[in-house]
Amino acid sequence: MTNSSSMVRVTGLTRRYGGGDAEVLALDAVDVAFDRGRFTAVMGPSGSGKSTLLHCAAGLDRPDAGQVWIDDVEVTGLGEPALTHFRRDRVGFVFQSFNLVPTLTAAENITLPADLAGRDVPPQDLTSVAGAVGVLDRLDHRPSQLSGGQRQRVACARALVGRPDVVFADEPTGSLDSRASAGVLRLLRDSVDAAGQTVVMVTHDPVAAGYADRVVFLADGRVVEDMAEPTAAAVLTRLRAFDEQVVR
Numbered sequence: 402m403t404n405s406s407s408m409v410r411v412t413g414l415t416r417r418y419g420g421g422d423a424e425v426l427a428l429d430a431v432d433v434a435f436d437r438g439r440f441t442a443v444m445g446p447s448g449s450g451k452s453t454l455l456h457c458a459a460g461l462d463r464p465d466a467g468q469v470w471i472d473d474v475e476v477t478g479l480g481e482p483a484l485t486h487f488r489r490d491r492v493g494f495v496f497q498s499f500n501l502v503p504t505l506t507a508a509e510n511i512t513l514p515a516d517l518a519g520r521d522v523p524p525q526d527l528t529s530v531a532g533a534v535g536v537l538d539r540l541d542h543r544p545s546q547l548s549g550g551q552r553q554r555v556a557c558a559r560a561l562v563g564r565p566d567v568v569f570a571d572e573p574t575g576s577l578d579s580r581a582s583a584g585v586l587r588l589l590r591d592s593v594d595a596a597g598q599t600v601v602m603v604t605h606d607p608v609a610a611g612y613a614d615r616v617v618f619l620a621d622g623r624v625v626e627d628m629a630e631p632t633a634a635a636v637l638t639r640l641r642a643f644d645e646q647v648v649r
């Protein structure tokens with residue numbers, strides 16, 4: 402089932418939360434593919450299913466129905482140990498809550514996934530990724546000694562240092578000022594352009610979406626629009642049109 406242009410593909414992806422009257426259909430039979438070596442933004446109103454899509458596509462959450470493929474592996478067909486190994490070897494994550502280990506230094510946090518996988522990170526790779534995210538002079542600091550922006554950039558460096566095939570980022574710039582945001586977005590963009598990685602990023606920010614090659618819009622757990630070569634202005638216009646539809 403390898404599809405050479407798609408790095409990530411989901412078909413009929415369905416995820417429900419709760420039950421009975423309280424049931425929420427977070428994803429309603431979503432079909433979408435994310436191209437290899439491309440940067441895709443996922444946007445949509447609050448509650449439209451963006452994070453659920455990302456978590457299911459990344460193998461962090463199990464859908465109720467449907468399939469997830471990453472490269473030629475059916476992620477939804479893997480048992481827990483195989484899934485854990487697969488994620489560790491092939492997938493990077495950047496989440497808004499940073500998830501840095503407080504007792505480790507920035508350098509140790511960045512190399513943690515590789516350490517857990519028993520892989521060495523060449524010192525020049527650590528230096529180069531830390532330099533790219535602007536935390537080279539903070540590598541000996543613990544998370545509590547870093548600003549929010551620095552922590553998020555360390556989390557980005559951690560996701561990218563092992564050069565995973567695909568990086569999933571859930572609002573990676575959500576809590577950052579515009580300068581720190583630009584640093585994170587440039588890093589994600591470079592990982593696509595220079596290293597050929599595939600990036601899928603949830604964002605509410607049209608400026609952030611403007612860094613992507615494509616924007617997939619969700620509403621009510623479905624893909625409702627696909628925009629190629631987005632600009633911040635075009636994304637903003639599209640989001641306003643969605644808001645007007647909702648208000649009417």
Ligand SMILES: Nc1ncnc2c1ncn2[C@@H]1O[C@H](COP(=O)(O)OP(=O)(O)OP(=O)(O)O)[C@@H](O)[C@H]1O
Nearest residue numbers: 418419425427445446447448449450451452453454
């Ligand atoms: N653990 C959960 N238990 C119950 N309902 C949930 C859970 N996680 C998500 N939901 C519901 O599923 C729907 C989709 O949530 P999701 O977090 O994917 O949306 P989102 O588009 O990422 O939203 P936001 O932009 O606000 O982060 C929402 O209605 C949400 O309330």
